[in-house]
Amino acid sequence: MQVQPPTGPPAPGSAGALLRLIRDGRAVTRAELARVTGLARSTIAQRVDALLEHGLVYEAGGSASTGGRPPMVLAFNRDAGVVLVADLGATHARVAVSDLAGTPLAERASDLDIALGPDACLGWVSERFQELLGEVGRSREDVRGIGVGVPGPVEFDSGRPVSPPIMPGWDDFAIPEWFADRYGAPVLVDNDVNIMARGEHWVHWRATEHLLLVKVGTGIGCGIVADGHIHRGARGAAGDIGHIRATDDPDVVCRCGNIGCLEAIAGGQALAQRLAESGQEAANSRDVVRLVREGHAGAIRMVRDAGRTLGEALAGAVNFFNPAVIVVGGDIAEAHAQLLAGVREGILSRSLPLATRDLTIVPCRLGDRAGVTGAAIMAIEHVLAPGAVDRLLQAAA
Ligand SMILES: [Zn+2]
Numbered sequence: 001m002q003v004q005p006p007t008g009p010p011a012p013g014s015a016g017a018l019l020r021l022i023r024d025g026r027a028v029t030r031a032e033l034a035r036v037t038g039l040a041r042s043t044i045a046q047r048v049d050a051l052l053e054h055g056l057v058y059e060a061g062g063s064a065s066t067g068g069r070p071p072m073v074l075a076f077n078r079d080a081g082v083v084l085v086a087d088l089g090a091t092h093a094r095v096a097v098s099d100l101a102g103t104p105l106a107e108r109a110s111d112l113d114i115a116l117g118p119d120a121c122l123g124w125v126s127e128r129f130q131e132l133l134g135e136v137g138r139s140r141e142d143v144r145g146i147g148v149g150v151p152g153p154v155e156f157d158s159g160r161p162v163s164p165p166i167m168p169g170w171d172d173f174a175i176p177e178w179f180a181d182r183y184g185a186p187v188l189v190d191n192d193v194n195i196m197a198r199g200e201h202w203v204h205w206r207a208t209e210h211l212l213l214v215k216v217g218t219g220i221g222c223g224i225v226a227d228g229h230i231h232r233g234a235r236g237a238a239g240d241i242g243h244i245r246a247t248d249d250p251d252v253v254c255r256c257g258n259i260g261c262l263e264a265i266a267g268g269q270a271l272a273q274r275l276a277e278s279g280q281e282a283a284n285s286r287d288v289v290r291l292v293r294e295g296h297a298g299a300i301r302m303v304r305d306a307g308r309t310l311g312e313a314l315a316g317a318v319n320f321f322n323p324a325v326i327v328v329g330g331d332i333a334e335a336h337a338q339l340l341a342g343v344r345e346g347i348l349s350r351s352l353p354l355a356t357r358d359l360t361i362v363p364c365r366l367g368d369r370a371g372v373t374g375a376a377i378m379a380i381e382h383v384l385a386p387g388a389v390d391r392l393l394q395a396a397a
Pocket residue numbers: 242243254255256257258261263
């Protein structure tokens with residue numbers, strides 16, 4: 001199953017294109033739609049009727065008018081279905097059911113080891129989906145789309161992980177096909193950092209064209225928003241900054257097998273391991289954050305140093321890509337006062353002045369919900385793309 005191109009070339013002013021104008025608030029009356037598209041009022045009326053019939057828009061009442069009968073305002077019906085989303089990390093998962101505006105209606109978070117393999121993990125996800133649908137009083141028929149994030153590179157068009165290093169059994173596994181027997185809705189799959197970047201960008205930085213979201217959790221990854229779109233690269237591996245060489249020290253051995261990777265110095269797992277070697281109780285990135293919060297001087301210094309190393313590696317990306325905003329998320333970013341101070345130092349010490357002049361470096365505001373939010377937006381933007389809406393209406397005609 002191939003994912004249809006989300007935007008296609010819809011006819012200008014098609015019903016799907018009108019829905020886009022209404023959703024964006026660019027034109028919300030029939031007269032405005034006619035003005036913006038240049039189409040005849042009668043054509044607009046016909047296409048708006050089709051959207052009304054399918055429950056995609058509703059008439060929200062009269063707008064303020066200078067006289068006469070106020071024109072009827074059209075509003076997007078965010079309850080015209082739901083999307084199911086899952087954000088699967090290395091050891092933790094979050095699932096949610098969202099309305100068509102991307103607002104979570106119910107959600108669950110739990111420990112889940114991705115190394116259990118696709119059948120066990122997706123089985124767990126599917127059971128939670130059923131529970132969540134029941135909780136919000138919806139059925140499988142209401143599901144318009146499914147969005148899934150996984151902690152590895154993904155071939156986006158087919159929804160298959162590509163040689164994911166920490167996901168045994170998942171290589172080339174067709175995640176959309178697994179769901180196809182259970183739901184008659186399109187399934188979109190992307191890397192976990194990409195869905196975080198999409199969520200944070202959509203909610204807080206939509207006017208920003210060029211943004212990097214750096215996730216510092218167990219490992220380190222980077223989601224790239226270029227010209228307002230997720231940039232995945234040729235094989236879905238763009239932004240894999242965790243394995244940039246950050247030191248020549250032969251003792252720094254990475255889980256990828258190479259020496260001196262950024263992640264092996266500054267990733268949450270590496271920090272936890274070093275704290276454990278110094279006698280602290282630390283098994284994972286969340287323990288590192290706990291020690292920082294408790295004021296443990298060694299942990300604080302270590303996170304700040306990790307930030308600086310990360311910043312020095314990011315300086316190359318800043319010079320190369322010239323982002324306007326860098327968002328820092330992931331477990332370790334919970335200790336953002338220390339981490340971001342280090343990241344700023346590292347970037348400013350190594351980047352060109354022009355590239356950093358207006359550069360904003362901030363913590364991820366959606367926190368651990370950035371992933372499910374982005375997965376919902378990924379699914380919604382696909383099913384409500386003008387071309388997809390036109391196909392839906394044509395199929396029903
Ligand atoms: Zn590595």
